[in-house]
Amino acid sequence: MTTVPKAPASAAALDVIAIGNAIVDVMAPADDALIERLGMARGGMTLIDTARAHELYAAMGPAREISGGSAANTLAGLAALGAKCAFIGQVADDQLGEVFAHDIRSGGIAFATPSRPVNAQAGDPPTARCLIFVSPDGQRTMNTYLGACQFLPPAAVDEDAIASARVLYLEGYLWDPEEPRQAMRRAIAAARGAGREVAFTLSDSFVIARHGDDFRALIADGQIDILFANEHELAALTGVEDFHEGLASLHGKVPTVVVTRGEKGAHAFRGGEHAVVPAEPVTRVIDTTGAGDLFAAGFLFGHVRGASLEACLKLGAICAAEVISHYGARPEADLKALCAAVPG
Amino acid sequence: MTTVPKAPASAAALDVIAIGNAIVDVMAPADDALIERLGMARGGMTLIDTARAHELYAAMGPAREISGGSAANTLAGLAALGAKCAFIGQVADDQLGEVFAHDIRSGGIAFATPSRPVNAQAGDPPTARCLIFVSPDGQRTMNTYLGACQFLPPAAVDEDAIASARVLYLEGYLWDPEEPRQAMRRAIAAARGAGREVAFTLSDSFVIARHGDDFRALIADGQIDILFANEHELAALTGVEDFHEGLASLHGKVPTVVVTRGEKGAHAFRGGEHAVVPAEPVTRVIDTTGAGDLFAAGFLFGHVRGASLEACLKLGAICAAEVISHYGARPEADLKALCAAVPG
Numbered sequence: 001m002t003t004v005p006k007a008p009a010s011a012a013a014l015d016v017i018a019i020g021n022a023i024v025d026v027m028a029p030a031d032d033a034l035i036e037r038l039g040m041a042r043g044g045m046t047l048i049d050t051a052r053a054h055e056l057y058a059a060m061g062p063a064r065e066i067s068g069g070s071a072a073n074t075l076a077g078l079a080a081l082g083a084k085c086a087f088i089g090q091v092a093d094d095q096l097g098e099v100f101a102h103d104i105r106s107g108g109i110a111f112a113t114p115s116r117p118v119n120a121q122a123g124d125p126p127t128a129r130c131l132i133f134v135s136p137d138g139q140r141t142m143n144t145y146l147g148a149c150q151f152l153p154p155a156a157v158d159e160d161a162i163a164s165a166r167v168l169y170l171e172g173y174l175w176d177p178e179e180p181r182q183a184m185r186r187a188i189a190a191a192r193g194a195g196r197e198v199a200f201t202l203s204d205s206f207v208i209a210r211h212g213d214d215f216r217a218l219i220a221d222g223q224i225d226i227l228f229a230n231e232h233e234l235a236a237l238t239g240v241e242d243f244h245e246g247l248a249s250l251h252g253k254v255p256t257v258v259v260t261r262g263e264k265g266a267h268a269f270r271g272g273e274h275a276v277v278p279a280e281p282v283t284r285v286i287d288t289t290g291a292g293d294l295f296a297a298g299f300l301f302g303h304v305r306g307a308s309l310e311a312c313l314k315l316g317a318i319c320a321a322e323v324i325s326h327y328g329a330r331p332e333a334d335l336k337a338l339c340a341a342v343p344g
Numbered sequence: 345m346t347t348v349p350k351a352p353a354s355a356a357a358l359d360v361i362a363i364g365n366a367i368v369d370v371m372a373p374a375d376d377a378l379i380e381r382l383g384m385a386r387g388g389m390t391l392i393d394t395a396r397a398h399e400l401y402a403a404m405g406p407a408r409e410i411s412g413g414s415a416a417n418t419l420a421g422l423a424a425l426g427a428k429c430a431f432i433g434q435v436a437d438d439q440l441g442e443v444f445a446h447d448i449r450s451g452g453i454a455f456a457t458p459s460r461p462v463n464a465q466a467g468d469p470p471t472a473r474c475l476i477f478v479s480p481d482g483q484r485t486m487n488t489y490l491g492a493c494q495f496l497p498p499a500a501v502d503e504d505a506i507a508s509a510r511v512l513y514l515e516g517y518l519w520d521p522e523e524p525r526q527a528m529r530r531a532i533a534a535a536r537g538a539g540r541e542v543a544f545t546l547s548d549s550f551v552i553a554r555h556g557d558d559f560r561a562l563i564a565d566g567q568i569d570i571l572f573a574n575e576h577e578l579a580a581l582t583g584v585e586d587f588h589e590g591l592a593s594l595h596g597k598v599p600t601v602v603v604t605r606g607e608k609g610a611h612a613f614r615g616g617e618h619a620v621v622p623a624e625p626v627t628r629v630i631d632t633t634g635a636g637d638l639f640a641a642g643f644l645f646g647h648v649r650g651a652s653l654e655a656c657l658k659l660g661a662i663c664a665a666e667v668i669s670h671y672g673a674r675p676e677a678d679l680k681a682l683c684a685a686v687p688g
Contacts, residue, residue: 065409
């Protein structure tokens, strides 16, 4: 296991900088019969092309549009808690791109990636959207048209900004397309060269199915300091069915590992420390979109503020509970107030 | 008072056809200090140009996009209740236009007005948006960039469709720009020629300040069968400060008049009949956008189904209460179920 030697961490101008998909979510309620009729995998995330996007949108009920994107959602939570954040991601120069950029910047997050020009005649892709069908029990079924996201160029990686952030947070979803993957590799090198921590969320089992070897190599090389996964992703990554064995298999390989288990709560270890939290009670689950993203937000907020591992998990659980209690993957309630009682 | 002679009403294929602004609402919470700092009239609707739209959007917090437009909101309520509806309004051929068209059609409302081409170099206007700042008490402050809406051409008026609808519903907001006003005059003639009822909502006091003479002339000519107003609009239209006197002054001039008074309930007369309903109780007012639009939806649904005047008002009050209990001016709950207990 070769590790890039860490420079002593200098004072950080940013708490977290993230690279992720720049997506606007298009969300509508749907009954399970519709989800089945449309041949969608309930609860999953599927990448779709233009034709399928048109087909699914035509079958969708009246919707609402709310900015999304996994890592961007996490930053929205972090910024709401008071962290200083920046985002790198690719929108197109169109109305949905303007919406995404507005929402991230107005949340107090720096976002400097230039929009990608759109010439419809030339077939330039528009800003990404995710068609989300929300079941009566709050389960979300996501269909992502990646559009401009796939063309985030390595040149968009601001190495100075990355060097100035305590944590570089990377979204596994974006490991799939070629150009962003190169961008993320460059970002990892910049972060590690500056002695910063690299956090990675595995995002979805399909990403691990395609790129698990890359992720295992990054881990073996000591490139990942903080790993976020849910229990299915953990099993896919480690090849170990048993949850506790799977978690234990990462000891000594990743300094900090956080695994969410939905209503069963979440587990984490950091160095030799281990902690577990139950899920926060929620009066009614409305829409689970963004649950993992906001869990990561709360956890990372505690982490960069030096909170105990248990407090980090508790912050994650509170933020996740807030976001599943309403439509949309961006926080609505005052997260600072909700988290005020959590001890450092 | 000259009235166009009514042909005997033939069986109607549609319950309600409406002409209105085709707008996507961009909504965000705001405290009153921000509303004051931006020089907005709290609770009002102001037309804005491109420069002001940019200024206000930049000052707005993270937002969500939900289709709006006054008459379109009313149709969304009517369709949710089970009425057969059609909409005439102008979107541009852009992403927000696609969103608006999707939301109205997927709600089961016929919408055949062609999108207006957009050539950014030629300065063609985009689809309308309304920047809505929602105060903690649920009051909404609206800033409307009309864009393509202003160019709804008289040719977009489908006279056959209008002749096939029991009620033509017109939005006062759209009386302001020149082309749509001509379109609406043509639509009124088509409806009256076919013996259909014409319903008109006054929309806002500023519209009456500019076009009150037109409205009073339409009323004097017997062109309006059903008039919707709030108490402020009633006063502006009639020039009578006292609510009851103002309402009485329309007796014999408009067959049916419906006036909403917010939390004080609503009054209506139809011929010699008079009725009053209190406002429906709401656990918490979240966003009053669309309250009047949904009141009109409930009332018109009762009206086309032959319900008593009191039942029509009750249906209006229930629909208004639903829409102010969440963000956005389109209904979310099952209006049919909410209204099931109202007797005919």
